[in-house]
Structure formats: structure tokens, C-alpha cells
Amino acid sequence: MSDAGLRLPHLDAAHRLQPLVGAYARRRATVPDVALDAPLGGVFWPASFFGLDRVAAFAAARPERQAAVLAECAQGLVGEAYAVEKMGLAYCARLGLLARSAEERMYYAHVGADEATHLGWVTPYLRDPSAAACGPFVALVAGAVEAGERNALVFLMQVVLEGWGLTHFRRLAEGCAAPALAARLRHILRDEAAHHGGGKVLFEAGAVGPGEAAFVRDYLRRFLGMVRAGPQAVVGALERGLGGLTRAERARAFVELDAERHAGERLALLRDLMTGHGLDDLVAGLADGGAFAPLSAADCAALAEAGPPGE
Ligand SMILES: [Fe+2]
Numbered sequence: 285m286s287d288a289g290l291r292l293p294h295l296d297a298a299h300r301l302q303p304l305v306g307a308y309a310r311r312r313a314t315v316p317d318v319a320l321d322a323p324l325g326g327v328f329w330p331a332s333f334f335g336l337d338r339v340a341a342f343a344a345a346r347p348e349r350q351a352a353v354l355a356e357c358a359q360g361l362v363g364e365a366y367a368v369e370k371m372g373l374a375y376c377a378r379l380g381l382l383a384r385s386a387e388e389r390m391y392y393a394h395v396g397a398d399e400a401t402h403l404g405w406v407t408p409y410l411r412d413p414s415a416a417a418c419g420p421f422v423a424l425v426a427g428a429v430e431a432g433e434r435n436a437l438v439f440l441m442q443v444v445l446e447g448w449g450l451t452h453f454r455r456l457a458e459g460c461a462a463p464a465l466a467a468r469l470r471h472i473l474r475d476e477a478a479h480h481g482g483g484k485v486l487f488e489a490g491a492v493g494p495g496e497a498a499f500v501r502d503y504l505r506r507f508l509g510m511v512r513a514g515p516q517a518v519v520g521a522l523e524r525g526l527g528g529l530t531r532a533e534r535a536r537a538f539v540e541l542d543a544e545r546h547a548g549e550r551l552a553l554l555r556d557l558m559t560g561h562g563l564d565d566l567v568a569g570l571a572d573g574g575a576f577a578p579l580s581a582a583d584c585a586a587l588a589e590a591g592p593p594g595e
Pocket residue numbers: 369372398399402472476
């Protein structure tokens with residue numbers, strides 16, 4: 285596979301295929317209508333969810349500027365979920381073709397149907413699907429899905445990413461101010477828990493050769509590099525929503541967001557997820573290279589000035 289379909293376009297709302305796709309999604313679960321969330325004007329999570337209530341530059345801004353920052357932060361979260369679900373579909377299609385038993389192929393068809401349903405639930409919340417197909421994290425996941433072999437992919441996508449997704453989606457669902465979106469996120473969380481559990485059954489550490497291990501190590505190192513760099517997306521949204529930040533304001537924002545502590549907690553969680561599946565030497569090697577050490581707020585700010593992290 286050379287293209288995971290990150291930029292696969294959507295059909296018009298009136299296309300005859302739309303009701304068929306919608307009917308299959310309703311077979312799996314019914315969710316509240318997206319119209320319920322319209323009064324929020326795109327502000328789906330409050331400032332406190334992102335820690336922005338503690339940021340002086342945000343607190344001093346006019347309410348409409350604050351709303352613009354929060355709407356952009358929300359688009360960042362929804363866009364990331366959209367891209368991951370879209371990649372999840374490609375992942376299931378690939379793993380289905382690579383299956384070594386009928387049950388394994390059946391399993392990936394069922395999981396793929398979950399991901400198709402999730403994608404349908406998230407899509408109406410996006411202002412611009414093509415904007416969601418950008419960013420270093422999304423590019424990293426797409427690259428892995430396109431190039432990885434079976435066991436490397438099961439580990440990266442199901443053991444690590446979907447395990448991470450459990451904490452991530454729980455936080456998103458609990459903090460969400462939009463009732464219909466929150467209900468959808470709760471359904472997604474339930475399904476992702478099952479997908480993560482399946483990954484533990486399907487992953488075979490003994491079958492991971494040196495080339496595949498190098499692939500896993502490289503992708504994990506790059507993923508952890510993004511987590512180490514702290515809330516770059518939140519500070520980026522703040523910068524654009526407020527029409528710019530001074531160097532001092534940017535540096536202060538990372539301190540006020542408690543960037544190092546939050547990144548440290550996430551990195552510890554990720555290390556737990558990666559440990560105990562037969563790749564512990566690989567994980568220890570990453571730790572020795574500093575992959576689980578969060579950057580200081582000052583280093584996060586320097587990175588924000590230098591451009592997007594990821595490599
Ligand atoms: Fe999903």
C-alpha cells in the first residue's frame with residue numbers, strides 16, 4: 285500500500301451512497317444529532333480543559349478572541365480524531381489482507397466497521413477535512429500505516445496508539461461541553477478499548493525481525509518526540525487567535541500550561557503501554573536515548589519558534 289487515503293475526498297451530502305453508509309452506522313449505535321451542539325459555535329471544550337484559564341495572555345484577551353482560540357483548539361482535537369479514524373480504516377483494510385486465518389480477517393473487517401462508524405460520527409464536526417489531514421502526528425500515523433509490516437503495525441497502532449487513545453478519548457469525552465459530541469466520544473472510547481485488547485492478542489513479539497524492530501523504534505522515537513514537545517498545538521492556536529505572541533508571552537504560556545509536568549505524565553503512560561509485550565529491550569533503548577524525558581517549558585518555547593516538531 286502506498287497511500288492510506290488520508291486525503292480521500294467526501295461525497296456531497298445528497299449523494300445516493302450517503303444514506304447507505306448512514307444506515308450501517310445506525311446499526312452499530314444511534315447517537316444524538318450534531319445540531320444539538322450548534323449553539324456552541326465550535327467551542328466544544330472550555331478553556332480549563334486546555335489549561336488556558338491559567339495563561340495570562342489568554343485571560344487578557346477579548347471574549348471573541350478567546351472563542352477563536354478555543355474553536356481552533358477544538359478543531360485540532362476533532363481533526364486529529366478524524367485523521368486517526370480515517371487511518372484506522374486503512375489499517376484494518378491492510379491487516380485484513382495480511383491475515384493468516386479466516387478469523388483474523390473477520391476480526392479486522394469488524395474493527396474496520398467500527399472505524400467507519402467513528403469516522404462518520406466525527407466528520408460533521410470538522411470545518412475543513414483537508415486541514416485535518418495535515419500536521420506531523422497525522423503524517424507519522426499515515427506513514428506507518430502505509431509502510432509497516434504486520435507485527436510492527438499491530439504494536440504501533442493497536443497496542444500503543446489505541447491504548448493511548450483510551451486515556452485520550454476518556455479525557456475528551458469527560459471534558460466535552462457539547463452533548464452530542466460527548467456521547468459520540470463515549471461510544472468511540474468503548475470500541476477503542478476492545479480494539480486495544482485485540483492488539484494484545486494479535487501481536488507476536490517473537491516474529492518481529494531486526495528490520496521491523498528498527499521500524500518500530502523509529503516511529504516510537506518520532507511519536508515520543510512530539511509528546512515531549514508539550515502543548516505546541518494549544519500555543520499555536522493561542523498565537524493565531526490572539527494575532528501573535530511575543531517571545532516572552534510564548535515562553536510564559538508553556539510555563540503556565542505546566543508543559544513539562546503534563547508531557548512527563550503522558551510519556552510515563554506511553555512507556556507503561558509499550559512495556560510487557562516482549563519489546564522491553566527496545567523500550568529500554570528508547571529510554572536510554574532520552575525518549576521519555578519531557579522538554580522544559582523553555583525548550584518547548586524554543587521549538588515553537590523554530591517550527592513544528594516531529595523529526
Ligand atoms: Fe476508532
